[in-house]
Amino acid sequence: MLEVRERIIRSAIKLFARKGFFETTVEDIARGARVAKGTIYLYFKDKPSIYTTIIERHLQESIQSLREIEMQKISHREKVVEIIKRGIKIWLKFKNAHPMFSIENINFAKKLMRGIKPLFMKYHAEIIERIAEIVKAGIRTGEFKNVNPAVAAVYIINIIRTAILLPQINPDLKNYEQDIEKIFLEGLIRR
């Protein structure tokens, strides 16, 4: 049997993803973790802090993934492609509950989420920063066009988002990753 704290987190991830933060009750989480309601409060200060913990974990995972990519001996183009691939993998785990690349959700519930924003912003800024660094390097080596690296970084995060949303919106689509990558790297315009 897992640690109580871990059981709570896993139960919460499952429920937040399925029903959302507001429509998941602390009781639901407790039931899923097979502990009593009160026990939750021995491990977490309040409901939002469960959410915060989950987000933080995923953001850290994302940053760890970026660090690994940075150190690989591959072209910057390949690095960018790798960021997208691994980003999809990590974020897919957390799917819809993840406010990561859905920054709006942070505003979606001001009061409750107030505590999440600074945390999120800190990590988010680092993620953008690290991706921007790779883009900047790619520009220096002449691999990439001369664009604002920060803009490109946000753009890349949205590419990940596009890849995750696409099958939700259009489940029949196959091999869309190739098209996304193509448009992203080479542009929509034919020459």
Add this chain to the structure above:
Amino acid sequence: MLEVRERIIRSAIKLFARKGFFETTVEDIARGARVAKGTIYLYFKDKPSIYTTIIERHLQESIQSLREIEMQKISHREKVVEIIKRGIKIWLKFKNAHPMFSIENINFAKKLMRGIKPLFMKYHAEIIERIAEIVKAGIRTGEFKNVNPAVAAVYIINIIRTAILLPQINPDLKNYEQDIEKIFLEGLIRR
């Protein structure tokens, strides 16, 4: 003074965008519209239906915008650029509350959104369809690369989203639209 119904809608748009659906109370909306709580219920069946009405309005506006672009006598490239420009304008108004712009919210509050989903999906499908048609035409004329038009359509919607998020994440950035457009149309890779 505006019509009561219109005042309620505008108050709700402002509040949903600022605080989100759950943390906006009916009383808040009433206060913002300068009517009594009960008055809301003369114009709307319940709280979710205010939300639905707002969403529908924005989706219809989006579709109307697409129709106008379709009829313009400009290149497909210019049409796509125009879609993005006008999309930004429309969605900016509704910012954070807009579930299209932030499809994750649909899962962020499953039960609430259940009623909205069919409505949303209907319009969303039409929007994707119309954008895809333009892309398809552009491919035929040789303006665009040969990619799956549906993939490109979702991609374009996410470009709009990127453009809206960027200044929120990094308020110092200037002229980022140009870079976004450049990456989108010509790709990140230099040649």
Add this chain to the structure above:
Amino acid sequence: MLEVRERIIRSAIKLFARKGFFETTVEDIARGARVAKGTIYLYFKDKPSIYTTIIERHLQESIQSLREIEMQKISHREKVVEIIKRGIKIWLKFKNAHPMFSIENINFAKKLMRGIKPLFMKYHAEIIERIAEIVKAGIRTGEFKNVNPAVAAVYIINIIRTAILLPQINPDLKNYEQDIEKIFLEGLIRR
């Protein structure tokens, strides 16, 4: 077209009988009377006073009916039977909404009905009184057993109630009036 006031009363009678006092809204009554909601308040002080008016009308009708029976040249036994017959007829019109022989309803809604109680009690006392007078006379002439006339009067009102409830409880029953009258006049015990 009837007078407005009369239209309101008839609409209310119909609705109170069908849905009860609490679940009939003033708006319902107005719609049924084909007047605007506000118009009701030109004719009645408030919602309970519509109810009061209806009750008063029926109680007066009951008393009028008793007065007529008193003057008839028939035996006391026949008078009592007549009271029951005409009581059934009058009360049936108002059926379930009638708190008359459902004195509990007066307590069923203390606050709202507070105004009804004195009115009701006044008439009710008179009705009991008049019936008791007839019973007393019957005892004097030797037609009836020597029982407390007031007890007999309430008993008689409950006979009316029994006759009205029976078909509601058991719709298949036929000719039950005869059995009720028999038990009432001659008793259940065989001799």
Add this chain to the structure above:
Amino acid sequence: MLEVRERIIRSAIKLFARKGFFETTVEDIARGARVAKGTIYLYFKDKPSIYTTIIERHLQESIQSLREIEMQKISHREKVVEIIKRGIKIWLKFKNAHPMFSIENINFAKKLMRGIKPLFMKYHAEIIERIAEIVKAGIRTGEFKNVNPAVAAVYIINIIRTAILLPQINPDLKNYEQDIEKIFLEGLIRR
């Protein structure tokens, strides 16, 4: 101190009888039971279900009482008298709130009662049935007149009602039970 659930039920019985269902608030009940408002909802799904529970309890008590009477080794006449005596005792506790005792209430609040009606009808039918059986047996043995037993059963229930109402209407009356019993068993007519 009683169990919480029991305290809630007793508080509700007292209040429903005094003020009626509609004018008793959940807060009232909670205060009377000395628990918080929310606690009510740990024991009952909603307000009507408190009512239902109370009704069911009293109906079951009535049936249990009938079963006991059935088994007694006394004449049918004595059984019938016993039914009335014990009926008075049981129903007095629940007085005004009891819809059996006051079947009109069923229509006094149609929507509310819709959920109660099937429950009520089930028990009510059994009560009538059991009383009717006793009457039928009394007719067979020659104790009772040859009347429809179902009619007599409803008649008996109304006798109970008469006995409960009488002191409410006329508080000065003494020994009225004897007169009621006399009229019921031997009839009003003198011979």
Add this chain to the structure above:
DNA sequence: GATGAATGAGAATTCATTCAT
């Protein structure tokens, strides 16, 4: 007289959080 839009007090219900055991 007549209207019906607007009001707002009041009710039922939910659920995060506490705390005695």
Add this chain to the structure above:
DNA sequence: TATGAATGAATTCTCATTCAT
């Protein structure tokens, strides 16, 4: 540590009544 019964603030929604037109 763990429990889960109890709490009560907060929210949605209803509807009798008012009042400007």
